[in-house]
Amino acid sequence: MTTDMNADSYVTEDGRTIGPVVMDLKNITLRFGGVVAIKDISFDIREGEIRAIIGPNGAGKSSMLNVISGFYKPQEGEVYFRGSKRPQMKPYQVAQQGLARTFQNIALFDGMTVLDNIMTGRLNKMKANIFQQAIWKGKAEREEIENREACEKVIDFLEIQHIRKTPVGRLPYGLKKRVELARALAAEPSLLLLDEPMAGMNVEEKEDMSRFILDMNDEFGTTIALIEHDMGVVMDLSDRVVVMDYGKKIGDGTPDEVRNNQDVIDAYLGVSHD
Amino acid sequence: MPEQLLFAIEVTLNGLMAGVLYALVALGFVLIFKASGIFNYAQGVMALFAALTLVGIQQGQVPFSHLINAIFGTHIHHFPWQVPSIIAIILAAGVMVFFAWLVEKYILQHLIGQPDIILFMATIGLAYFMEGFGDMMWGSEIKTLDVGLPQGLNVAIDETTYGWFGYGFFIDNLDLVATLVAIVLVTVLVIFSQYTKQGRALRAVADDHSAALSVGISLRFIWVLVWSIAGFVALVAGIMWGAKSGVQFSLSLIALKALPVLMLGGFTSIPGAIIGGLIIGVGEQLFEFAIGPMVGGATQNWFAYVLALVFLIFRPQGLFGEKIIERV
Numbered sequence: 001m002t003t004d005m006n007a008d009s010y011v012t013e014d015g016r017t018i019g020p021v022v023m024d025l026k027n028i029t030l031r032f033g034g035v036v037a038i039k040d041i042s043f044d045i046r047e048g049e050i051r052a053i054i055g056p057n058g059a060g061k062s063s064m065l066n067v068i069s070g071f072y073k074p075q076e077g078e079v080y081f082r083g084s085k086r087p088q089m090k091p092y093q094v095a096q097q098g099l100a101r102t103f104q105n106i107a108l109f110d111g112m113t114v115l116d117n118i119m120t121g122r123l124n125k126m127k128a129n130i131f132q133q134a135i136w137k138g139k140a141e142r143e144e145i146e147n148r149e150a151c152e153k154v155i156d157f158l159e160i161q162h163i164r165k166t167p168v169g170r171l172p173y174g175l176k177k178r179v180e181l182a183r184a185l186a187a188e189p190s191l192l193l194l195d196e197p198m199a200g201m202n203v204e205e206k207e208d209m210s211r212f213i214l215d216m217n218d219e220f221g222t223t224i225a226l227i228e229h230d231m232g233v234v235m236d237l238s239d240r241v242v243v244m245d246y247g248k249k250i251g252d253g254t255p256d257e258v259r260n261n262q263d264v265i266d267a268y269l270g271v272s273h274d
Numbered sequence: 275m276p277e278q279l280l281f282a283i284e285v286t287l288n289g290l291m292a293g294v295l296y297a298l299v300a301l302g303f304v305l306i307f308k309a310s311g312i313f314n315y316a317q318g319v320m321a322l323f324a325a326l327t328l329v330g331i332q333q334g335q336v337p338f339s340h341l342i343n344a345i346f347g348t349h350i351h352h353f354p355w356q357v358p359s360i361i362a363i364i365l366a367a368g369v370m371v372f373f374a375w376l377v378e379k380y381i382l383q384h385l386i387g388q389p390d391i392i393l394f395m396a397t398i399g400l401a402y403f404m405e406g407f408g409d410m411m412w413g414s415e416i417k418t419l420d421v422g423l424p425q426g427l428n429v430a431i432d433e434t435t436y437g438w439f440g441y442g443f444f445i446d447n448l449d450l451v452a453t454l455v456a457i458v459l460v461t462v463l464v465i466f467s468q469y470t471k472q473g474r475a476l477r478a479v480a481d482d483h484s485a486a487l488s489v490g491i492s493l494r495f496i497w498v499l500v501w502s503i504a505g506f507v508a509l510v511a512g513i514m515w516g517a518k519s520g521v522q523f524s525l526s527l528i529a530l531k532a533l534p535v536l537m538l539g540g541f542t543s544i545p546g547a548i549i550g551g552l553i554i555g556v557g558e559q560l561f562e563f564a565i566g567p568m569v570g571g572a573t574q575n576w577f578a579y580v581l582a583l584v585f586l587i588f589r590p591q592g593l594f595g596e597k598i599i600e601r602v
Contacts, residue, residue, distance in 0.1 A: 069488065095490030107485035109478050120478045124490045126471045133470045140470075187489065 009047075012239065019047030021083075022191055022223055023068065028077035030063055037063040038074065039247040045191065050217050051225045052234045055244035056267060061227045062104060064244070065193050068225070069101045070094035082190075096124050100189035102180045104196045104227075110169035114179050117168055118154060121186030122147040154186045157219075158212060174205045178212075185216060192216075194226035198233060206230065210237060231268075235259065243267070280441045285563045286556055291449035293555020294456045295518075298511040299528050300535040300547040301460070302504045307541045308480045309500040310382070312393045316401035318529020320370070320505060323408045325512030325521045327369050329419050330412040332362035337411045359421040363509070370505030371498075378498045386493075405526060414523070419516035423451050452514045459510060460548060463503070467544075476500060480542075534582035540595025549593060554578045 009019045023045040030038040038060045045051045053061045066072040068079070070091040079086040081097065089097075100121065109117050125147055128140040155161055158178055163171060168179055177197065184192055197213065198206045210233055216222045228234045234241060235255040243251035243258055245267040251258045258264055299321065306314040314320075330337065334353040343349060357365070381396055424447035436442035467473035478486045479496045486493065515525055531554075539550025558577040566573045585592070 071484070071487070090492070091484075091487040092490050092492045095488055101488050103484065103488070107482050107488065109481035109485060111481050112477060116474065116477075120474055120486075120489050120491075123471060123475055123478075128471070130470070130472065133472075136469075183489065 016048060016218065018049045018239065021045070022047045022081070023225075024080035025064075025068070026078045026080065028064070028067055028074045028079070030060075030067060030072055030074045036247050038067065040077075041244070041247075041249045042077075043242050043249065043252055045223060045225050046240075047223050048217070048221050049223060049239040050213065050237055051223075052238035052241045053225065053227045053244060054229075054231070054234055054241060058246075059244040060247040061244055062195055065101070065195050065225070065227060068191075069099055069193055095187070098187075098190040099193065100184035100187040100191075101193035102177075102184050102195055102197060104199065106173075106176050106180055108168045108176060108180055108183070111167065113165050113167055114160060114171075114182075115151065115155070115164050117179055118151045118182050118186045119147065121183040122150060124187065125150075150188075151186050154182050157215070158182045158185070174201055177201070177209070181209075181212065185220075185222070188220075190223065192222050192224045194224060194228075196227050196229065198228060198230060206233060213237060277441065280439055280443075282560070282563065284443045284445075285559045287443065287445060288449070289556035289559030290552055291446070291453050291555070292559065293552035294449070294453045294548075295511070295514055295551075296528075296531050296535050296554055297548045297551025298452070298456055298459075298507065298514065299532040300539065300551055301463075301544065302507040302511065303529075303532055303536055304539075304541060304544055304547045305463075305500055305504045305507065309476055310393075310479075310497060311390060312397060313390075313541070314504065315394065315397040315529075316404060317504065317508060317532070318526040319401040319404045319408075320373075320508035321512040321515065321528065322521070322523070322526040323373075323404050323512075324366055324370055324505065324509035325419060325516040325525060326408045326412045326417070328362055328366040328421070328509065328513065329417045329516070329521050331365050332357050332359060332421070333417075335412060340413060341410060363421065363513070366509055367506055370509055371502040374498050374501030374505050377501055378494060382497055383494070401526075405523070416520050416522040417516075419513065419521050421513060421517070423448055423513075423517050425517070448514070448517055455510060455514070456548075459507065460544065463544060472496075472499065531578060534578040536592070537582040538585050538592060540592025543592070543594035546592055546594030554581065557581055 009017055011017050021044045025044065026042050028038055028041050029036070041060075041064065053064055055061050063072060067074050070089050070093065073088060086094075086097075095101075109120065112120075126143050128143050132138065133140040155164060158181065160175065160178055160182060163175060163179075168176060171179065181194070181197065184194075194213070198209050201209065213224060213226070214237065217224055226238075228237075238255060240253060241251070241255055241258045242249060243261070243264045245263075250263040250267055251261040253261070299317065302317045302320065303314060306312055306317070329335075334355045334357060336342070336350050336353060339351050377400065381400065382393075385393055385396060426447055428445045428447045428450060431445045432442040467476055475486070475491045476496055476499065478489070478491055479493060483493060486496075511528070512521070512525065515528055519525075535547060535550040535554050537550075538553055539546030539548070558574045561577050562571070562573045
C-alpha cells in the first residue's frame with residue numbers, strides 16, 4: 001500500500017487518520033548569547049500523528065520543545081499554529097491556546113494531591129468568575145462537577161485510581177511521570193508535548209508508558225510530539241521522526257527513512273574523519 | 275475558684291486575643307511567602323500605609339497637601355467632606371489593590387528569576403519607600419482611627435463571670451471584634467484557596483512556577499492577586515492595631531512581632547500563622563504574669579524571640595512548616 005503523505009489527510013496502515021498540519025515551524029534559530037542551540041530548523045506536526053524528535057545529547061531537542069511551548073523565544077523564524085502565525089507569547093498563553101506539555105525533570109505541584117494536580121490541567125476550562133464561585137451554586141458547582149468527571153476519566157485511563165488522594169511528593173518516580181502526563185492530558189490539548197516521557201524508567205514502566213501514548217493517540221486522537229532517547233521505542237511509536245544534531249536538522253521522515261539516512265547513522269554511530 | 279487561677283485564666287484569654295492580632299500580621303507574610311517565596315519585609319509598613327490611607331480618606335484629607343502647599347503657597351488640608359467608614363474601608367482596599375499592581379509591574383516583573391535575597395532586599399527598599407511616601411501623602415502626625423468598632427470593657431462578660439466566680443473578667447471589646455474578624459478572614463481565605471479556581475492556581479504557583487505556566491496560569495495575575503490579598507490583610511491588621519494604639523510609625527514595628535510567630539508556625543502555613551500567633555500571645559502574657567515579677571518585668575519585649583529561638587533549635591521548619599528533606 002502506498003500513501004501520499006503530502007495530501008491534506010491520509011490514513012495510516014493501522015487505520016488512524018492523519019489530518020492537516022497543526023503546528024508549522026519555519027526557519028527557527030535560537031541563540032543563548034554566542035551559543036547557537038537551534039540553527040534554522042523547519043518541520044511540521046500534523047493532526048493526529050505521533051511525531052518524535054530525536055538526536056544525541058545536547059542536540060537542541062529540549063530547546064525545540066521549549067520554543068514550541070513558548071518557554072524560549074527564538075531570535076529568528078516563525079511558528080504557525082493552525083494556519084495562522086503565532087505572535088510572541090508567554091508560556092501560559094500558549095497553554096491557553098491548547099498546548100499541553102510535560103517536563104524532562106517532572107514539574108508537578110508536590111504539595112497537592114494527584115487529583116488536585118490533574119484538576120489544575122483543567123483550569124482553562126473553568127470560566128466561572130470569582131463571584132459565581134463565592135455563591136457556588138449554579139455555574140461554579142456545575143463546572144466543578146463536569147471537570148471532575150473529565151479528570152476521573154483521565155485517571156481511569158492512566159490507571160492511577162489508587163493514588164488519587166495521595167500528595168504527589170510521596171509518589172515514586174514512575175508514577176510521578178504518569179501523573180504529569182495525566183495533568184497534560186486532562187487539558188484535552190490539541191497538541192501534547194512530551195519531554196522524555198520514559199527517561200529513567202525500567203523496561204516494564206517503559207512498556208506501560210508506550211501503551212498509554214499509543215492509546216491516547218488512538219482513542220482521543222491526541223496529536224503528540226515527543227522527545228525520546230530509546231531508539232526502539234521511538235521507531236515503534238512514531239509516525240514521523242525529526243533527527244537533530246548540534247542544533248541542526250539532519251533527517252526528517254518515517255522511521256524507516258530515518259533509519260536508512262546516512263547522516264543519521266553517522267551522527268549516532270560516529271563517523272571516521274580521515 | 276482561687277483568685278490566682280481566675281486571674282491566670284483572664285490573662286490567658288487576653289493573651290489569646292493579643293495573639294490573634296499578631297497572627298493577622300503574620301498571615302500577610304505567609305500569603306506572599308507561599309505564593310512567591312519572597313519574605314516581604316514591607317508587610318508591617320503595608321499595614322501602616324493602609325491604616326494611614328483609611329484615616330486620610332475617612333477624614334477627607336487632601337493627599338500630598340504639604341507638598342502642594344509648599345509648591346503653590348496654598349493652605350489646603352481637608353476636603354469639605356467626611357467619608358463614611360464603610361466606604362472609606364472599601365476605597366482603602368482599592369488603594370491596596372492598586373498598590374499590589376504597581377509592585378508587580380515595577381518591582382517583581384523586573385526581578386523574575388533573581389535569587390531570593392535580591393527580592394528580600396527589594397522589599398526592604400519598598401518598606402522604606404512606602405514609609406516616606408505614606409508620610410508625604412498623609413502627613414506624619416499621630417492619627418486616631420475610629421471606624422466605629424466597640425472599645426473598652428465588655429460589660430456582659432464582666433458581669434457574667436462576676437456572677438459565676440465572684441470575679442469579673444476584663445475583656446476588651448476591640449479584642450473580641452478582632453478575634454471574630456480574624457476567624458472570618460481565615461475561614462474565607464482557606465475556602466478560597468481550597469475550593470476556587472483561583473485558589474487552586476495560587477497553590478499551583480506556590481509549588482512550581484514552570485508547571486504552573488505549562489497549565490496556562492499567568493504568574494503576573496497570581497502575584498497581583500496575592501499581593502492584593504496581603505494588602506487587604508494588612509488593612510485589616512492596620513485597622514485593629516490602629517484602633518488600639520493610634521495610627522503612627524510604631525505600627526510598622528508590629529511586623530517585628532510577626533517574625534517569632536512565623537518561626538513558630540512555619541513560613542508556609544496559614545494555620546501555622548494562627549496557632550503561632552496564639553502561642554506567642556498567650557505565652558508572653560502568662561510568662562509576664564508568672565515569671566515577670568521575679569525578673570523585674572517587661573518580659574514581653576524579649577519573650578517571643580527567645581521562644582522562637584528555642585523552637586528554631588528543635589524544629590527549624592516551625593510547627594506546621596514543610597519538612598526540609600533533601601533527597602540524596
